[in-house]
Amino acid sequence: MSAAARLDRRQAIARLLARRTDLLVATGLGSPTYDVAAAGDHERNFYLWGAMGGAAMTGLGLALARPSEPVLVVTGDGEMLMGMGSFATIAQSAPANLTVVVIDNELYGETGAQETHTATGADLAGIARACGIASADTIDDNAGLDRLAETLHTIAGGPRVAVLKVARTESAKVLVTRDGAHNKARFRLALGLPAD
């Protein structure tokens, strides 16, 4: 795939989140957290700053707990590679309200831009499909993003995996709270739950 055909990660995430209402979002550590923050901090966002490999499973626990609301995980290729077995676990539980978006720049962006395994052929959408997630696609244009945006705000048709092929350009780090306890409390209060 040529670099010209790749999406801009910031614009892509902003496009997916533009019409959000009741969407619950969990992010993987690193750039996906900054990308979601850049689209606007939100009380229904939960940002991981560590626990690498845990984003998709955080989404699974959340999706099973909140079947009436759409749940979106936004993570990166490096983070998803560390928790690839999660695809098999998610496929088995099969929550219809869960979408996992993997922003794939084929790099470990936080640690010096070393290439990940997707740079040499690992196909995360294909792996998800092979694990039993039927709706798993690679997206590299706005038309694909718009089709994804139509479905990820619904509670039907999941679980879905969408791998966004994005350019390797680095964007500004948009910081949000690193206080996990505060973020948890804010998130739960937004759902009408006790803070702790």
Add this chain to the structure above:
Amino acid sequence: MNDAPPLDAKAWQDEIFDVLRASAVRQVSYVPDGGHARLIARVQTDPDMHAISLTTEEEGIAQCAGAWLGGNRSALLMQSSGVGNCINMLSMIEICRMPLLMLVTMRGEWGEFNAWQVPMGTRTEAALQMSGIHCIRAERSEEVADTVRHAASMAFDGGSALAVLLSQRLIGAKVFVEGGTAI
């Protein structure tokens, strides 16, 4: 001391199930262990519970965190060998001050035939404590239900992160057969 599994092995597993139900636990995730087999089977047939089979134990830490964010109580089942897989993921529980209830069946500590179970079994409690998880042990079948009940209360009412370590004495050493002779 008799090394054979106690005759009431099924009873204490059923009692754990009853405690989880009474504690309104809605998600139960696991990497299977023989000691948890009956409990897993009970969870799988309960319409009010999600039984979540994990490919590796640390997935369950993140799933329990997500469940709590959404208002569900969870329990995470594993054997002692899986505890080592969880250490980095447990940082999420500490930094977010989330409750956690782990039920860990112990291997490598009581008549263990398979020496490969001993290194992790020997270090399970220390690894959990190092990771900020409070440990409570249950050695005998008659104390299992009460131990799990109080652990669930500390987790879900008190917000603590803890593990109940279920002694291999409860479960019995696995019997291996070599050349047709039990050894």
